[in-house]
Amino acid sequence: MSEHDNDFREVIDExxxxxxxxxxxxxxxxxxxxxxxxxxxxxxxxxxxxxxxxRPESVAGKMIHxxxxxxICNDCMQKTFDSMEGFGFGSxxxxxxxxxxxxxxxxxxxxxxxxLSDFMPNMPNSQRLKKKKKKEDKQExxxxxxxxxxxxxxxxxxxxxxxxxxxYAKKVMSVAVYNHYKRVATGTMDEIExxxxxMLMIGPTGSGKxxxxxxxxxxxxxxxxxxxxxxLTEAGxxxxxxxxxxxxxxxxADNDVEKAERxxxxxxxxxxxxxxxxxxxxxxxxxxxxxxxxxxLEGAEVEVPVGASSKNxxxxxxxxxxxxILFICGGAFPDLDSIIKERLNKASxxxxxxxxxxxxxxxxxxxxxxxxxxxxxxxxxxxFLGRLPILFSLEALDEDMLVRILKEPxxxxxxxxxxxxxxxxxxxxxxxxxxxxxxxxxxxxxxxARALRAIxxxxxxxxxxxxxxxxxxxxxIITEDYVTKKGGPKIVMRGAEAxxxxx
Numbered sequence: 001m002s003e004h005d006n007d008f009r010e011v012i013d014e015x016x017x018x019x020x021x022x023x024x025x026x027x028x029x030x031x032x033x034x035x036x037x038x039x040x041x042x043x044x045x046x047x048x049x050x051x052x053x054x055r056p057e058s059v060a061g062k063m064i065h066x067x068x069x070x071x072i073c074n075d076c077m078q079k080t081f082d083s084m085e086g087f088g089f090g091s092x093x094x095x096x097x098x099x100x101x102x103x104x105x106x107x108x109x110x111x112x113x114x115x116l117s118d119f120m121p122n123m124p125n126s127q128r129l130k131k132k133k134k135k136e137d138k139q140e141x142x143x144x145x146x147x148x149x150x151x152x153x154x155x156x157x158x159x160x161x162x163x164x165x166x167x168y169a170k171k172v173m174s175v176a177v178y179n180h181y182k183r184v185a186t187g188t189m190d191e192i193e194x195x196x197x198x199m200l201m202i203g204p205t206g207s208g209k210x211x212x213x214x215x216x217x218x219x220x221x222x223x224x225x226x227x228x229x230x231x232l233t234e235a236g237x238x239x240x241x242x243x244x245x246x247x248x249x250x251x252x253a254d255n256d257v258e259k260a261e262r263x264x265x266x267x268x269x270x271x272x273x274x275x276x277x278x279x280x281x282x283x284x285x286x287x288x289x290x291x292x293x294x295x296x297l298e299g300a301e302v303e304v305p306v307g308a309s310s311k312n313x314x315x316x317x318x319x320x321x322x323x324x325i326l327f328i329c330g331g332a333f334p335d336l337d338s339i340i341k342e343r344l345n346k347a348s349x350x351x352x353x354x355x356x357x358x359x360x361x362x363x364x365x366x367x368x369x370x371x372x373x374x375x376x377x378x379x380x381x382x383x384f385l386g387r388l389p390i391l392f393s394l395e396a397l398d399e400d401m402l403v404r405i406l407k408e409p410x411x412x413x414x415x416x417x418x419x420x421x422x423x424x425x426x427x428x429x430x431x432x433x434x435x436x437x438x439x440x441x442x443x444x445x446x447x448x449a450r451a452l453r454a455i456x457x458x459x460x461x462x463x464x465x466x467x468x469x470x471x472x473x474x475x476x477i478i479t480e481d482y483v484t485k486k487g488g489p490k491i492v493m494r495g496a497e498a499x500x501x502x503x
Contacts, residue, residue: 046255052076054316056306149185150219152178158219162411163208164404165395169201170212172392177216177326184262184324198297198327198387200270200375202336202367203394206448209330213266223263225249229331230272234288242292246320247304255306257320264326271331274379290384297387299323329388337366339374364396397448402439405449406430413452417460426467426476433480441483459483 047057048065050073057063060073072080150158155174163170176197183194203209210226217224225248233239245265253260275287282288296302299322305315370393372385385391397405407414407430414430421428442451459482467473474494481487 049316050076056316056318058318149178149181155216155219159212159215162215162409163212164408165397165401166208166212169203169392169394172390173199173201173212173216176390177220180326181220181262195389196297196299196323196326197390199329199390199392200385200388201328201330201392201394202333202370203330204367204396204448205332206450207394207397208449209394210266210268213264213328213330217264220264223249223253223260224266225252225263226266226268229267229269229289229329230285232273232285232289234284234292237284239285242289242296243302243304246296246302246322246325247306249325250304250306250318250320257318260325261321262324264328267327267329269331270329271333271336271378275381277379286379287381290381294383294387296322297327297384299325327388333367333370333375333378336370336374336378339377340366340369343371343374344369364398365393367393368395397443399436399439399443402442402449402452403435406435406438406452413456417456420464421467421476424467426473428476428478430478431480434478434483437480437483455483459485463489 048063048071049056050060050063051070052072053060053076055073060075063071063073064077065071152171152174155177156170159170159174176199179194180197183196201209201212213226214224225245227245227248231240232242232244235241245267246260249263249265250257250260253263273286273289276283301319301321303317304320306318307315370391372391375385375391376382395401406412414428414435418428438452438455441455442449445451445454447454459478463476467476472493473491475492477490477492479487479490482489
């Protein structure tokens with residue numbers, strides 16, 4: 001260490017002993033953190049961040065606190081002292097801030113620290129990392145106990161309460177999630193490293209891909225980040241960098257790195273990353289993004305921005321290890337059905353036993369027959385598919401499944417409207433014919449379960465508007481004629497349930 005560095009350390013130690021509450025720039029350079037920050041107790045969970053280099057405390061080391069809640073790392077403070085040498089700061093025995101000749105500094109008579117805090121405002125907690133737990137705390141409370149991981153049949157039973165149908169998909173996801181978190185809890189079994197259980201789900205729009213992942217994350221009580229692959233581009237181009245998907249998970253974990261490293265990332269619209277065909281331009285949002293995601297899926301330490309989706313000089317960075325993060329990718333894969341039909345019809349073109357070429361034209365669940373080869377022909381690269389070993393498809397929703405979705409789940413759409421009218425002390429009922437009429441209209445729109453809410457909103461608008469006007473209404477019955485716009489609902493007045501009045 002140089003003589004100047006020793007002088008710098010002596011100045012800091014000397015000033016810390018004074019414990020002054022209010023400091024001028026010509027006096028002390030540090031104060032007690034509790035004095036500098038009156039809300040220090042609330043911020044103890046977060047790391048300090050240097051205002052100059054934006055590095056967190058875990059990277060830059062212990063911070064120097066100066067008034068107005070400003071933290072500066074030792075490296076930046078040292079550079080500041082070095083730059084002030086030419087203005088009268090000596091390197092001998094008299095080295096001190098008191099000996100700085102500020103008259104030699106052009107246009108500077110006194111540095112106002114309150115102006116400095118205005119120029120560099122306090123960083124919000126959304127851009128600050130949480131402090132890592134000490135080893136003693138980790139031993140007292142393990143990160144994940146294998147005994148507390150619900151078995152596959154309990155995971156599926158929980159999914160059954162919220163998701164109708166999709167028995168195969170729920171079974172596959174339950175086993176994959178259970179095996180993944182056993183891997184996280186144990187690390188190795190007899191020194192055998194267990195690979196990740198990343199998943200790729202294929203299903204038409206509105207079939208419940210995102211909903212299944214949300215229920216899983218809620219059941220396991222782990223952070224979940226849902227991101228869209230359409231905004232991802234290769235590094236250096238306009239759009240979100242690939243590391244932004246990990247940055248969103250870190251934000252969902254309240255900037256707790258250890259908690260984020262055992263979370264779930266769901267990347268929707270993954271089919272939009274397929275290789276572009278018949279183009280001479282650089283594929284910055286297709287194949288190149290698939291290649292860039294390989295290290296994330298397999299497991300690697302990546303540097304991600306905290307509280308932002310892109311890297312820049314004003315955003316702190318941190319290291320996140322993705323080896324224990326479960327990646328689930330999903331997409332509708334339009335036109336994949338034609339690739340599957342082409343493959344299935346290759347061996348059925350000639351002979352007495354040949355199948356008809358239009359055999360699979362009316363097959364709704366043709367995506368259930370998808371293979372890795374079909375996805376390669378669609379435009380997904382083999383290296384990407386190899387890191388998503390679990391491939392499964394969701395069933396298309398038929399009319400009977402849509403009717404069950406309306407009334408069976410815990411938070412079914414009908415139950416939501418019944419609760420809304422119950423707050424007005426009015427009962428709401430739907431006839432079976434009305435439910436099938438709603439499902440039939442939703443099937444025609446080809447939007448899956450998302451169409452149900454839109455259809456109900458249309459005919460419930462007048463009812464939700466008129467009911468608060470009349471306190472005598474006790475029950476409303478939705479009929480098939482009202483859904484198909486051939487008549488009105490049945491209104492039952494209070495105390496006269498036997499007399500039905502046509503609305």
